[in-house]
Amino acid sequence: MSDFKFKDFVERHPNIKFFFTGGKGGVGKTVSAAAIAQYFASQGRKALLASLNPIHSLSTLYGQDMWGKGIQKIEGIDNLWGVEVDIKEKISTYRDQLSERITSFLKWADIPVDPSAFIDIAVTNPAFEESAQFDTMTDIMLEHGDSYDVIVFDCAAVANAIRLLGLSKIYDLWLSRMIESRKEALSLRVQLSFRRDRVMEEVKRDPMLADLLRQHEKNRKAKEILSDAERTAFVFVTIPLALPIAVVQRFISMVRAFDIPVGGVFVNRVIPQEAAESDSTDYMKNSYLQQSRYLDMIQEKLGDLVSAYVPLYPTEVAGVDGIAKFCDDMLNFNPE
Amino acid sequence: MIIRVIGNIAIYPCGDYLMNGKENPDASKERRGAKETVKDFFYGMAMQGMARYALKTRMYLEQLFMLITLGDMLGIPILPPYYSLKLLPYAVPNIKTWKRGLFKERDFTDALF
Amino acid sequence: MQQFSPAIFIGVGLAIYIVGYLLYARYVDRNVWSPNPNVKTPAHMYMDGIEFFPTSKSVLFGFQFKSIAALGPISGPFIALVFGWLPAFLWIIFGTFFIGWIHDYTSVMITVRSEGESFGPITYRMVGSRARKGLMGFIIFYLILVMSVFAYICGAFFRAFTQSIVPTIFVIVGGVLSGVMLYKLRMNIVVSTIVGLGLMVVGIWAGIWLYLQGLLDWVSSTPVELWIVVALILVYFGATLAITDCAQPVNYVAFWPCFVAVILIIAGALLSPLTMALYPADPVLVQTEPIITFYDDNYGPLWPILFVAIACGAVSGWHSLVGSSATGKQIGSEIDVLPVAGGSMFLEGLLAMSAMSAYVVIAPASVNPAWFVNFPTGAAILTQGMFGGAAVAGVILVAFFAMVLELYAITVLQLMPRFFRLAAADLAGTSAVAPLFRNKWIGAGIGILIAFAFAATGAWYHLWMLFGGSNQLLAGLALMLASVYLVRAKKPSYYTLIPAVFMILTCEAALLWETWIFVRALLTVGYFARPGSLIGDMAAAGNILPAVALTWIFIALSLILFVLGLLVFADTWAALKRSSKEAKGSVEVTVSA
Amino acid sequence: MSSFYEDNPDLKIAVFAGKGGLGKTTCSAALAMWLSKKKQRVLCFSTDPQASLSDIFEKDVFGKGSVTLDKNLYVMEIDADKRIAAFQEEVRQKIRDMYGIDELPKEIDEYINAAGAEPAMHESATYDAMAGLLASDEYNFHVFDMPPFGHGIRIVSMARILDVWVEKMEETRKKAQEYGESAWKMQQRTSGAGQDEMLAELLEIRKKLSFFQDILTDNKRTAFYMVITPEKMSILDTERALKMFEQMDITLTGVIINQVYPKELLQRKDLGDFLRKRIEMQQKYMNEIKDKLGKHVCAVIPMFDREPKGLEMIQQVADIMMNWDGKITEE
Structure with missing residues (x-):
């Protein structure tokens, strides 16, 4: 029928x-x-x-x-x-990555609060579960x-x-914006650096951007398959x-x-x-x-x-x- | 009061929070009496360093705070929920300085005092 | 020898400095650097309310002076007195006049004109990556030397002036307390200050009482290492607790007695002709010969030794760190740079002069061979006339000045482990050891342990010479940078280049001399036997092998400093040549405004 | 169940959590209806994006705000997408007003756009709507039908996360301000003048959140229900959920067993083999429920011979649900 x-x-x-x-x-x-x-x-x-x-x-x-x-x-x-x-494992990888990045941001900072608390909270965000x-x-x-x-x-x-x-679609929009922000951020970093060549190298190898791009690529492939x-x-x-x-x-x-x-x-x-x-x-x-x-x-x-x-x-x-x-x-x- | 500046006036900002809208003590254009000068000198010797540290600590906290709320603006997926949008309007004037503060390459000679 | 009052030193010094500031410094300022009051300084451009913050010149003058006035100008002059007071006097006067102020001034000015960048980035931009790395390594060794020599002085002082132990600890406690009152309890600054200083007064009283009762006599028979450890433990806490909780408030409370001490010495020296008339039994007269020798068996030749012995009073590389890291970012107008940076260096020269005055009034018979130990005695002699003569005031004044010296040492020391940690972490970059230095407890601990190891050798004199050598060499390198900058800007560079070359040559020579001293010790076994040093004691006790090992470490240390200095010098020199070639061609000039 | 509501007059909220498809929405609707006869202004609120309230009440209420169904009975099914869009516009307008500008800087505007697509936005928006409803105090009683995902109580754990989050933020802010004030004091400038608008907003948010969380975790004011059917998966699932509840300090008020074939049917001669097997299976699981969850059970709702829909049917469900005789299985 x-x-x-x-x-x-x-x-x-x-x-x-x-x-x-x-x-x-x-x-x-x-x-x-x-x-x-x-x-x-x-x-x-x-x-x-x-x-x-x-x-x-x-x-x-x-x-x-x-x-x-x-x-x-x-x-x-x-x-x-x-x-x-068990997506918990995935989430804990997220947590590690995030904490590494926040810490590197605060390299020179002598701050009286422990930023790890923020990292914990950030990764308990429900959005992580979904993206995971x-x-x-x-x-x-x-x-x-x-x-x-x-x-x-x-x-x-x-x-x-x-x-x-x-x-896959929403995420894509969000990811694209994220990638753009990251690129902006990196170019700002180059602009504000004194070791420009070196920073440029570092920026090229930026793990976060690489992650985002990889994610984006993965997403694209997934979308292709899904549709x-x-x-x-x-x-x-x-x-x-x-x-x-x-x-x-x-x-x-x-x-x-x-x-x-x-x-x-x-x-x-x-x-x-x-x-x-x-x-x-x-x-x-x-x-x-x-x-x-x-x-x-x-x-x-x-x-x-x-x-x-x-x-x-x-x-x-x-x-x-x-x-x-x-x-x-x-x-x-x-x-x- | 927060001085509300937006657009290309890049660098004001954090300062506005910190100073609560008070005018900068930009004394180079200001004539001050001898008594004031001596007072300033003592303040400079005794307290300027300490006050600077207090403010610097504050800056780091501000930066951390902004990073947590608006991290995805820099492409760091902290995925802040709904509420960071609520805070966004207040952070608007600070965004440029914040970015500069975070991305400025510094070496240890910048971080000494 | 015609004995005369030390007031003359201060009087003549002051007069020459005024002339120097008004004529020479102002001339260089106007004609070479031509500050423009209408140019926006980085403090305005990048104002963030913290690092970049336009600040009034009187505040900044105070800030700069406070930051540069430390143990250096106070301890340095004594060692120079083995050659007689005249060379020391002339070096303090003319060092400040031709080298010191311009060094401080240019380090601030370059920062102001390079978008507020600090020493490291400026070196990188103007000279290159290797020079910056070399400089960084150099600074790390420099910091270790500062820590070890200051720690030694601290420990030795606790033992030599037992009456200063209690007050020093009380001031530190008072500082922490007033920090708590200020930050945690949100109390008024005046109240917190009164509490902090009140504790200090109680401490001084208690210290003197214990001393007079003989309850502290046992201290003198304990090993000095024990007291170095005590000092370093205090420092470790200061360095690891939040800066705002400990180091800064302690610094703040300690500021008051330190400042009063400076005022007292200057006033004491100036008033000494009067006060001596009141107490003729206690003479306040210069007791040292103007010229004793040009070559001292123990210390070496007058050049270069004298020029590195008096470290901060004439010129100091430390100041360029302060100037470019902190002061340069707060300058509100280019015309403020001269009064702020130049002015405070001339005042620093005066401080060194007053310290020298304190040393020269001690009768040769009572001079302690551990030179720095003489400062409280001398300072007490200088000032006792204002407080009722030696009999009464002497006791209190000695305790007070001993405490002040401890505080000078400790407040600077508290900053050092953190500086060390930051510098080491930066140099380590992304290598495996970097996280060790990022961790403040471990990083500071490493620095302090290294410092302890050096301090415990007891070779304080050599450490001081190496510290002075590296400190002045740093100044020389900063002046080289200034020269490169001036050449690029097509401005006359002699005013900085000549002092730069002089300082670098002198310091490299001094470092080589220090190397030679240790090599000589290896060659002639008897030379180990110098009293008071660990190496000497070890050798005397027949432990030749450890003594030799230690000697080698010192040789290595001096050579490392020598080589690093040479390396940076060579790089800056090359940059200078490059720039002068470019400046001759019509290449775009990088003057940031 | 009815006596529970009579004994606890302070109750303000009932929450239905659990896996989907077991009759959560039906039970929520039933409770809301029953309460609307006893109390003033009862709201039945669905956060389930499947929008099944509309189906149950046979009226399109999706995204229409509060809809009056009957005297004292209000129904609301929110359209999260719409709310998010409105919220984005609100933020934009606020910025425009605060800084007196007509157009937002590009990066800010883009950021606001992208945030709307952010994966957690839906849930947060729903959650905020709930907290807002409670804070507004417009209704005397709220029945929340939770979405099935993560047992629906993720939204509760989110309350806690957000609460901690805001608390931490607040701590940083306050600390920052403390340092600032100490510095101003040293600089002899007016201290305390610092009115931190951001902190004020944070405190506001926190107030709202802790208010909500306090209510949710207070078993005098909030009743938590789970709906279960006599099937293996459902039992396992409920057990797991109970553990989660415990971790979150939530006291489960009761378990409602739904879709139970009356056991008496077994006595009937005309009962077919098929149904007999089904009832026997159910009874097996009913015993299991009795053993494992017995003390929590607060109602047993029979299988109806037609789908419970429409006001009348819901009223019938309500009557049964509220007046349970206390027996899980016949002895």
Whole structure:
């Protein structure tokens, strides 16, 4: 029924390497991401499942401790690796860099306050967390892009995921300004120096500018990848309820504004017909009735974008087998 | 009172905070009596050094303060939040001197006294 | 020998200085430098309210004088007296007249005309990178020498004048206290001053009481190293605590007795004909011969030794550091430079003259061979007439002047470890040891330990000579810079070049002489046996090897200073040649205005 | 829960934190509605950029400021982007006014622009809006629906960070001023004349922040809730969040269990296999919740047979939520 039907979509876009999942909290993004990764793994392709969630979602899902341990082989299935990033480390690198720079600024100063307190505060700034996440994501994309056939990212909750990607643009503006400021600052330094040649040399090797430029370059590459429909696909997950649908809709329009390609919508937790029929309590009946209304709504609003339906399971999805089941349904389940 | 100067009057600034808008004791253009001169001489011997240190310490603190609030103006991503923008208007006249103070290459003979 | 009153020294000195200032200095100022009152000085251009800050000339005059008047002009003259008072007198007069003031003046003026830059950057711009590095290394050794010789003097004084121990410590405590009152308790400056000085008075009283009771007699039998350590511990705190908490307020409180002492000596010398009439039993007359010798067995030939022995009273490189780092950045108008920098140097000359007066009034029989120890005695003799004669006033005055000398030494010493640390960190640049010097506790500690090691050798006389040599050599190099500047500006440069060359030659010769003295000691074992020095004691005790090692260290030190001085001199000389060639062609002249 | 509000008349704030998708917004709306019947002027404030209040109340309130929904019930969903733009303009205007200039120097203008794009700006703006609301004292009660990221309490930790930040700034400023004043005293110039406008602004900010933080960490005035569903992930997540709360000195007022299928259903013969399994799973986790978080639970909200939306439904949720019988599972 839809061009996006997962299997078809993947076959038509064989070069897609990066998958992202997004949607309202609690709709099953992590599981969907895992299912996508596992799908490719079962096809004999090397897949990496990367979680940027600040909570240990992958560890919980697979019952295998991966938190902050780098890339780990996921046991029980071939070709699948997982990584759960602890951005604290990244933040502490930021802290070190920053403190070094502030200290070098105050080289001659005899000041009665300890500037390290400021450095601590500066790096506890929430912005660091966000940039660190984005950084980590691009790092994984750029560093491991070549070693895996497919990388699936499980981003944090909707809005943050979108901002994370949107960041590539916002961040770019900010970075450009930063680079410009830094350049201005450096030229001022040269102007005000007496050892001009030497300072010029130093300025050329300025680690901060180099960092910023590197960051900018990284950012550019990431943006390029993110907006390349042949390499990146963004899969949204929703459930047949008003709020999650509204969120996905909003999300899609935002993502499109950022030139990020949409790779389909998964509709999760669809109550299977037989489950509804076998049950005569109001719950199932009403839910099923309500669901069909929402499914119509999905058809109407997202129609062609829908790439998979996944049924509601009586128990929570977990472990390689549970996800394999999810994966299977993702490919074949049809609520009609 | 802060003397509000902006644009190319580069160097005033920090000074304005420090002096609270008082006129510079630019005595070379001022005629002073013998009593004043003697008083000045004693002040110069006894206190000028100490006062200078106090003010210098103040300058370093000011610079640190500006660095923390407006660091990204120099391309140092300290990422100050929302509130540094609130402080920005007050810092405007100081920005040029601050930059000069930070970027001036100094060697130890500048830092001695 | 016709004995006469030391008032003559001060009188003649004052008269010549007035002539020097009004005629010679003013002539050079107007015709060579031509200050323009309408030009904006760096203090105006870069005014930041702190470093650059247009300040009135009377304030600056006080500031400059206070910053340059230290132990140098007070201790220096005595050593020169082995040759008789006349050479010392003439050197103080004419050194200040032809060399001293112009050195101070030009160092300020160049800063004013180079956008407020200090010594280091100016050297870099006008001469080159190597010269700046050489200068930096030179200054580091210079600072070590200042620290070690002043630390030794401090320690020796504590032991020689036990009555000064308590007052000195009280003044330091009083200084810290008034700092706390001023900064932390936000109290009035007058109140804080009164508290600080009140403590000093109590200290003097207590010191004298303890001394008279004989409770401090044990001190004289303790080793001098112990007291050097005491002094250096005081200095270490001054150098590591925030400057505004310790060094500066101590400096401030100490200023008052030091200033009173200077006034007292000058007044005492001038009034001595009168006061002697009141107390004929205690003569205040010059007791030294005008000329004793041209070659002293221990010290060496009159030239160059005399010229480096009297360090700060005639000319001093220290002043160019003060002038370019601090004063030059506060000058409000170019016409202020002469009264501020020139004026305070002439006053400094007068201070040296009064110190000399204090030494020459001591009867030869009671002269202590450790020369500097004589200052409180001499100063007390000079001034006792104003306070009721030797019997009563002598005791108090000796304690007071001894304390003043300690304070002069300690206040300068408190700045030194910090200077050392900054200079060393700058020279170390980005190398692995640089962070050591950046850390003030470690950096200052290193400086102080090195200073202690040198002071503990007990070779105070040699240290003083090396200090004087490097100090005057620094002045010579600053004058060379001024000459380069003048040549570039197409102005006559003789006024600075001749003194520069004279000073450099003299100091290099003195450094070589010092090297020779130690080489001679190696060659003739008996020469170690000079009393009072560690090397001598070691040699006498049969520890020849350590004595030889120490001697080698001194040889190395003098040679390093010699070579560094020569290097910078060669570079500045080359820059001078270059500039004079350029000035002859019509190359753009870099006069910043 | 209702007695809690009767016993604590000083309460001014209720905060709903936790992972998204569990019904936080629904619970916030329900509490706000219930309170609006008891108190004067209750504001339901959403900081969730997903803007779900609009969906729940079936009315577009996004970025429209305070919207009156019912007697004493106000709803606000802020548009951070708009606020940031307004704030930028405010700063520009202030500079223009202060220095009497028509055009800002280029570098300043650019700086202000770039700051708007700064990654933390959104969060800070939201946060400032909250602090501002509290300080304005316009409403008698505030219900804050926190964004899901970082359990929504990052905003609380940010209060602390900002508070320390401002405190440090203030310290530097004050120290600088002390030194300045000592110097002026020495120079015999008028001392104390120094009226540091920057310091004044800082103090103002700090006042606002500490006011907010004081309230937030005062369990007499602020109630903190977490919403949870009987699922493994949700439980793990809540446990983690509890640890974070502890680190921040925040006392959790209660945990609300949401989307619980009534256990009685199991008795029914017509219950399908599917739902039976689901209920059994839920009951397993309900027991786990009872063990691990039992003392915190303050309400259990059943699974509704339709999505809770609209005033009527919310009222129903409120009634259940506020009048819980205290049983997590049947004994």
